[in-house]
Amino acid sequence: MAWFRKKDQPQEPGTEKRVKIPEGLWVKCNHCREIIYKKELERNGKVCPKCDYHFPIDCAERLALLVDDGSFTERDRGLAPLDPLAFRDTKKYQDRLKDTQERTGLRDAMVMGDARVDGMPVVLAVLQFGFMGGSMGSVVGEKLLRAVERAIDVNAPLIVVTSSGGARMQEGILSLMQMAKTSAAIGRLKARGLPYISLLTDPTYGGVTASFAMLGDLILAEPKALIGFAGPRVIEQTIKQKLPEGFQRAEFLLRHGMVDLIVERKRQREIIRRFIAWSASGSAAEPAAAGRTSG
Amino acid sequence: MSNYLEFEQPLAELDQRIHNLKDQSRHDTKAAEEVKRLQKKIYQLQQEIYHRLTPWQRTLIARHQDRPGTADYITGLLRDFTELHGDRLYGDDPAILGGIGWFDQQAVMVIGHHKGKTVKERVQRNFGMPHPEGYRKALRLMQLAEQFHHPILTFIDTPGAYPGVGAEERGQSEAIARNLLVMSSLRTPIITVVIGEGGSGGALALGVGDRVLMLEHAVYSVISPEGCAAILWNDSAKAKEAADAMKMTAPDLLRLGVIDEVVSEPLGGAHRDAPKMIDAVKQAVAHQLEKLEGSPVDDIVDQRYRKFRRMGVFLEESGSDSSSAHPQNIQE
Numbered sequence: 001m002a003w004f005r006k007k008d009q010p011q012e013p014g015t016e017k018r019v020k021i022p023e024g025l026w027v028k029c030n031h032c033r034e035i036i037y038k039k040e041l042e043r044n045g046k047v048c049p050k051c052d053y054h055f056p057i058d059c060a061e062r063l064a065l066l067v068d069d070g071s072f073t074e075r076d077r078g079l080a081p082l083d084p085l086a087f088r089d090t091k092k093y094q095d096r097l098k099d100t101q102e103r104t105g106l107r108d109a110m111v112m113g114d115a116r117v118d119g120m121p122v123v124l125a126v127l128q129f130g131f132m133g134g135s136m137g138s139v140v141g142e143k144l145l146r147a148v149e150r151a152i153d154v155n156a157p158l159i160v161v162t163s164s165g166g167a168r169m170q171e172g173i174l175s176l177m178q179m180a181k182t183s184a185a186i187g188r189l190k191a192r193g194l195p196y197i198s199l200l201t202d203p204t205y206g207g208v209t210a211s212f213a214m215l216g217d218l219i220l221a222e223p224k225a226l227i228g229f230a231g232p233r234v235i236e237q238t239i240k241q242k243l244p245e246g247f248q249r250a251e252f253l254l255r256h257g258m259v260d261l262i263v264e265r266k267r268q269r270e271i272i273r274r275f276i277a278w279s280a281s282g283s284a285a286e287p288a289a290a291g292r293t294s295g
Numbered sequence: 296m297s298n299y300l301e302f303e304q305p306l307a308e309l310d311q312r313i314h315n316l317k318d319q320s321r322h323d324t325k326a327a328e329e330v331k332r333l334q335k336k337i338y339q340l341q342q343e344i345y346h347r348l349t350p351w352q353r354t355l356i357a358r359h360q361d362r363p364g365t366a367d368y369i370t371g372l373l374r375d376f377t378e379l380h381g382d383r384l385y386g387d388d389p390a391i392l393g394g395i396g397w398f399d400q401q402a403v404m405v406i407g408h409h410k411g412k413t414v415k416e417r418v419q420r421n422f423g424m425p426h427p428e429g430y431r432k433a434l435r436l437m438q439l440a441e442q443f444h445h446p447i448l449t450f451i452d453t454p455g456a457y458p459g460v461g462a463e464e465r466g467q468s469e470a471i472a473r474n475l476l477v478m479s480s481l482r483t484p485i486i487t488v489v490i491g492e493g494g495s496g497g498a499l500a501l502g503v504g505d506r507v508l509m510l511e512h513a514v515y516s517v518i519s520p521e522g523c524a525a526i527l528w529n530d531s532a533k534a535k536e537a538a539d540a541m542k543m544t545a546p547d548l549l550r551l552g553v554i555d556e557v558v559s560e561p562l563g564g565a566h567r568d569a570p571k572m573i574d575a576v577k578q579a580v581a582h583q584l585e586k587l588e589g590s591p592v593d594d595i596v597d598q599r600y601r602k603f604r605r606m607g608v609f610l611e612e613s614g615s616d617s618s619s620a621h622p623q624n625i626q627e
């Protein structure tokens with residue numbers, strides 16, 4: 001977690017003022033709208049120092065937070081989307097895909113593979129909001145399914161980190177069917193008695209929430225993350241009323257009994273470790289002994 | 296006179312002319328002949344219109360106020376239907392109708408979205424848009440059917456799960472997800488019929504069936520055409536374009552392998568001849584039930600899993616497992 005540690009020599013206060021500030025040195029918090037010095041934000045694990053909002057982080061940063069250094073081995077990297085509907089809105093889906101793939105270096109919105117948490121083997125899948133809003137089409141559905149099947153094969157827990165706008169409209173009904181496919185897969189995992197940990201990050205919506213994201217044995221959420229079925233604008237237009245303060249934030253879900261725990265980034269790995277260790281102890285199918293004693 | 300949709304206006308005009316001639320035609324042979332001629336013309340025009348329906352026109356038919364709903368199919372298909380209420384947790388959602396009955400000699404559980412007919416009933420049933428308690432009632436009834444090894448018959452007809460504050464507070468997502476998970480491994484046969492509008496996750500939550508049938512002019516999609524247009528075109532008036540793009544008609548879905556059978560509708564749509572439509576559904580369901588009844592339940596559950604497992608279209612590029620061991624290799 002090297003990137004997490006505070007810099008050894010903090011800058012002297014006031015020195016920045018005299019320098020001309022280049023673009024991109026400051027960021028505005030998505031939640032409290034405060035202006036934050038970018039370096040300070042990074043030092044704080046991309047957590048707003050003013051309001052504790054957890055900024056989106058990329059996959060490498062997520063891995064560094066959750067799993068043992070260098071333990072991640074990506075699987076099924078070759079899964080790539082097609083365009084079964086020959087979909088076109090203001091732009092062709094094919095072009096949208098090509099552009100996004102070039103920009104992100106990803107083939108689709110989920111990265112999945114083997115990893116270790118405190119020495120214990122796990123299967124980890126992370127949704128990438130940067131790839132078409134983390135939307136679930138055929139590739140995301142297939143990857144989640146393969147993550148489950150991999151977890152069953154190696155008898156390991158499954159950890160899924162979500163951030164998604166929901167189902168991918170450009171794959172139409174096939175995207176909708178991924179909800180059934182992924183939920184059915186999670187059912188198989190549960191039938192094997194393997195733990196499934198779902199970590200909800202900002203934002204998680206629609207077809208992803210209404211399928212595998214809300215099916216965790218343990219459901220964790222990052223502070224202030226927006227999580228829901230319907231988007232706030234759709235709800236506002238339907239009920240023709242302003243939505244209450246804090247609606248669909250992680251704290252709102254916790255209050256309504258929809259998540260187990262809100263966990264800040266620094267503690268996520270430890271909570272996950274505890275749950276895996278807890279679920280493995282006393283079980284007939286014990287994971288490798290190596291991992292269970294440490295920590 | 297029936298209710299005509301906008302694209303049916305030429306039919307409505309002919310119908311009006313027949314209506315005007317009706318009294319006269321009883322004693323005037325010339326008028327009677329004219330009525331006959333107009334009726335023939337209506338038939339021809341209907342053929343023309345209904346054999347080249349656009350996806351948007353089908354959407355309008357699927358939403359037609361006179362279209363038979365779940366309650367009509369229940370009455371037409373089942374004997375001794377008894378409605379069962381409530382989720383035992385929070386409340387009873389009138390947007391979902393469910394209960395026990397007999398299909399011929401077979402005891403079944405039937406569950407469906409119900410939009411209602413009159414304005415008053417539609418409001419009371421929330422236009423067929425369920426809250427979490429509706430899905431949880433459905434789940435309870437499905438598990439009840441499983442307990443007694445009775446097949447489940449579900450009817451899909453909803454614009455979608457209700458997007459409201461209470462629905463979010465009570466876990467709309469969890470309720471839908473739970474249904475998907477439980478249905479996928481339920482140890483009893485499930486037959487689903489998409490009778491009208493199949494609106495997104497709120498529809499699918501009753502739709503993880505061993506056999507999924509769909510009426511000819513029903514639609515089934517990941518989001519409503521209006522919703523899709525609002526998001527992708529920034530203009531909900533582009534709903535027609537969105538309906539085209541999303542491939543949401545029964546023939547499309549059959550081609551994509553999402554449904555198993557298309558049930559033909561009477562000329563002019565289900566609402567033009569509801570008894571005929573209901574009978575066609577009855578035949579189709581009977582046929583599918585018969586096919587499933589011989590199979591051991593383990594096979595049914597296994598095949599259902601495999602059916603949904605296969606869904607999706609993607610490419611698997613070579614070197615799929617040429618994996619990188621370094622998180623640094625993954626670029627955002």
